[in-house]
Amino acid sequence: MIGHRLGLHARAAARLVQLSSKFQSSIIVFRSDAANSVEADARSILSILLLSAGYGSKVGVRATGEDEEQAVESICEYLAG
Amino acid sequence: MSGERVIHGVVGSVGIAIGKAVRTFDPLFVSFNSRLRPDQLRKEVERFRGSVEKSREQLKRMQAELKRKSGPESSFLIDAHLLVLQDRLFVDRIIEKIETDYINSEWAIQQVSDDLFQAYDRLDDEYLRERRGDLEDIVRRLLHNLQAKALPSFKKLPYDAILIGKVVPPSTLFEMRTSRIVGLATETGSPLSHTAIMARSLEIPAVMGAAELSEVSSGDLLIVDGERGVVICSPSEETLAEYRSRDRDVRKLKKKNGGIASAPPVTEDGVQISLGANINFSEEVRGAISNGCESIGLYRTEFDFFREGKQPDEESLVADYSLVLKTARGAPVTFRTIDVGIDQKSWDGVNPSLGVRGLRFCLENTDLFKKQLRSLYRASVNGPTRILLPFVSTVDDLDAAREIIAEVQRELNLKRLKYDSTVPIGVMIETPAAAQTCDLMASRVDFFCLGTNDLIQYYLVIDRSDQSVVHLYNPFHPAILRCLHQVYTLLKPTGKPVTVCGEMAADPPSAAVLLGLGFTSLSVNLGAYSRIKRMIRSVSIAQLRELSGQILKMQKPKEIEEKVRATVYRS
Numbered sequence: 001m002i003g004h005r006l007g008l009h010a011r012a013a014a015r016l017v018q019l020s021s022k023f024q025s026s027i028i029v030f031r032s033d034a035a036n037s038v039e040a041d042a043r044s045i046l047s048i049l050l051l052s053a054g055y056g057s058k059v060g061v062r063a064t065g066e067d068e069e070q071a072v073e074s075i076c077e078y079l080a081g
Numbered sequence: 082m083s084g085e086r087v088i089h090g091v092v093g094s095v096g097i098a099i100g101k102a103v104r105t106f107d108p109l110f111v112s113f114n115s116r117l118r119p120d121q122l123r124k125e126v127e128r129f130r131g132s133v134e135k136s137r138e139q140l141k142r143m144q145a146e147l148k149r150k151s152g153p154e155s156s157f158l159i160d161a162h163l164l165v166l167q168d169r170l171f172v173d174r175i176i177e178k179i180e181t182d183y184i185n186s187e188w189a190i191q192q193v194s195d196d197l198f199q200a201y202d203r204l205d206d207e208y209l210r211e212r213r214g215d216l217e218d219i220v221r222r223l224l225h226n227l228q229a230k231a232l233p234s235f236k237k238l239p240y241d242a243i244l245i246g247k248v249v250p251p252s253t254l255f256e257m258r259t260s261r262i263v264g265l266a267t268e269t270g271s272p273l274s275h276t277a278i279m280a281r282s283l284e285i286p287a288v289m290g291a292a293e294l295s296e297v298s299s300g301d302l303l304i305v306d307g308e309r310g311v312v313i314c315s316p317s318e319e320t321l322a323e324y325r326s327r328d329r330d331v332r333k334l335k336k337k338n339g340g341i342a343s344a345p346p347v348t349e350d351g352v353q354i355s356l357g358a359n360i361n362f363s364e365e366v367r368g369a370i371s372n373g374c375e376s377i378g379l380y381r382t383e384f385d386f387f388r389e390g391k392q393p394d395e396e397s398l399v400a401d402y403s404l405v406l407k408t409a410r411g412a413p414v415t416f417r418t419i420d421v422g423i424d425q426k427s428w429d430g431v432n433p434s435l436g437v438r439g440l441r442f443c444l445e446n447t448d449l450f451k452k453q454l455r456s457l458y459r460a461s462v463n464g465p466t467r468i469l470l471p472f473v474s475t476v477d478d479l480d481a482a483r484e485i486i487a488e489v490q491r492e493l494n495l496k497r498l499k500y501d502s503t504v505p506i507g508v509m510i511e512t513p514a515a516a517q518t519c520d521l522m523a524s525r526v527d528f529f530c531l532g533t534n535d536l537i538q539y540y541l542v543i544d545r546s547d548q549s550v551v552h553l554y555n556p557f558h559p560a561i562l563r564c565l566h567q568v569y570t571l572l573k574p575t576g577k578p579v580t581v582c583g584e585m586a587a588d589p590p591s592a593a594v595l596l597g598l599g600f601t602s603l604s605v606n607l608g609a610y611s612r613i614k615r616m617i618r619s620v621s622i623a624q625l626r627e628l629s630g631q632i633l634k635m636q637k638p639k640e641i642e643e644k645v646r647a648t649v650y651r652s
Contacts, residue, residue: 010212011397014160045164046171046197049212052204 013048019078025065027075032060042075085317090266090291092310093277095365095608097328098264098286099321100241102301105249114188117179125179129186132226137166139222158215158251158275165219171197186227194220211274218250238262243303245294251279264305266312268294272362272384281364288312308608327612343373346614350621354596356614357415357604359582363401366408369607377414378604379469379530379582380405382453386419392449398456406464413465415530415580415604416457417509418443418450420471439472439509444481454489458500469507469530474514479525510579511535516564523575531568531600533583537561556584556591557642562598562633569599580604589616590642593649596622597629620649 020042027042040047063071144159178189201213243264265287280287286307304313346356357378358369443450511532580602587609
């Protein structure tokens with residue numbers, strides 16, 4: 001669970017998608033705030049934007065695949081700003 | 082439509098355009114539905130993939146060209162479009178729809194995108210809802226490419242086309258960037274929409290959110306007034322003549338070598354006046370500099386700061402401010418720190434213009450204030466930077482701000498980050514309190530800016546956003562003239578420079594009064610730049626001094642204004 005400084009808006013979302021595409025694993029970003037249990041495919045710009053994660057919202061990252069650990073680590077690092 | 086009509090919107094991109102309306106064709110609202118036989122499916126999916134590929138190529142080409150022509154600030158828009166084209170949520174779902182429902186690509190695209198549009202419309206975040214426009218733009222492109230027609234060729238456009246539509250997608254605006262497009266007006270959208278960003282980087286005047294445009298049809302004569310944020314349909318001869326003369330001024334300004342652009346702002350009797358440009362968005366810097374402006378006298382940073390709906394991080398602020406300074410190519414840029422509460426409607430009955438504004442807001446939100454100051458200092462190695470504090474009303478506020486600035490400098494020193502420690506710090510004189518006590522502030526700052534819009538609003542007790550009193554707003558009121566005279570007299574012995582940057586500096590008669598009162602530095606919106614320069618070159622300071630001596634003794638705003646006009650326009 002992390003709070004990140006950037007709202008996931010056009011520029012930030014585009015960078016997240018580009019970053020996620022470097023990994024083999026499938027990567028899910030999800031809103032962990034209680035009221036929102038929305039999930040997004042980190043490689044889909046549309047689903048990331050629809051996640052509507054603004055500044056300070058709590059999101060989580062989940063990955064499955066060969067490089068799952070590196071994937072989660074570098075995406076969390078990116079999201080934390 | 083007969084008779085002149087004024088349609089209200091908001092400024093998307095400054096400037097004046099006169100021309101004929103051209104309504105943009107929108108394939109989003111045309112249906113191309115048909116059912117397929119099972120043996121047609123494979124070919125249909127190929128057809129769809131073909132249009133995705135073609136769209137990708139077009140966008141890549143556009144991106145390269147855009148980078149070359151307008152710099153990197155707007156090419157990121159294309160990145161988002163390219164990512165949608167490789168988005169499985171979008172592309173794979175369309176293919177799935179074609180295969181399971183036996184429908185053609187157009188129909189499948191429409192179904193999938195309609196679902197997504199609805200999801201966008203449900204979002205709470207206004208900035209994200211605006212991003213729906215990017216998806217619409219992509220869908221439009223795919224539909225065009227599926228029809229195996231080239232995107233509409235605009236060879237048939239009139240030479241003075243003003244594009245109108247519910248929306249005009251940013252890519253269309255770019256692709257049609259022939260010199261035939263002189264203006265743009267849309268029924269929806271805001272200055273934050275990507276279309277407005279694109280219009281500003283291409284220097285096309287634009288008005289957004291003018292809902293009543295829906296009643297205008299192709300061929301109607303229109304004036305797009307990107308200074309007031311209105312569109313005038315079927316203008317009268319009188320209105321047209323007025324705008325034509327303003328338009329000519331702007332055209333002259335655009336002729337780079339020769340004309341008024343290269344002539345210095347010097348009065349007839351040889352007094353050099355400093356004339357800067359006011360901007361709201363970073364994309365406007367390029368145009369201001371290439372049109373001969375010698376400085377950016379006022380950059381209102383809050384629009385860009387809150388552009389993405391939320392706070393930007395420090396690194397991207399440093400990058401943005403550095404780009405502004407590099408684009409200014411050595412011309413000084415005055416960054417006004419964040420001001421909030423201007424022209425905002427408050428829903429709890431509190432008048433925001435008398436509330437937590439400008440520096441008051443920054444002193445209550447020191448993290449944000451420090452972040453912006455740190456970013457400005459870090460960017461300052463890229464060109465002459467000036468920092469301006471808005472809405473200051475007491476020396477105490479100023480001391481508190483200077484303490485925060487000193488703290489920021491200590492932090493930067495500790496981190497051994499490079500910055501220009503001599504960045505001048507200035508104060509905006511826009512409250513009666515600051516006007517009365519500017520001499521007390523002088524030892525604490527390096528320069529002053531006079532914001533006449535707010536000063537007049539507070540002096541005359543007229544809410545600028547209240548239509549029922551707005552006609553009383555008058556820069557020729559003796560109270561205003563006395564106030565300006567007093568500010569000049571208080572500051573003269575301090576030797577600190579003052580720039581006047583409100584609307585008063587942008588209208589030739591009131592700007593002439595400012596010169597007569599002794600001010601020698603003005604900063605105006607780009608749209609007013611050449612008419613003010615022309616005024617400067619046609620007047621003599623000696624004569625204006627005499628005039629200001631006379632009007633300071635007069636009683637009625639109307640009579641003062643008439644006298645000033647008679648003097649300024651006699652030549």
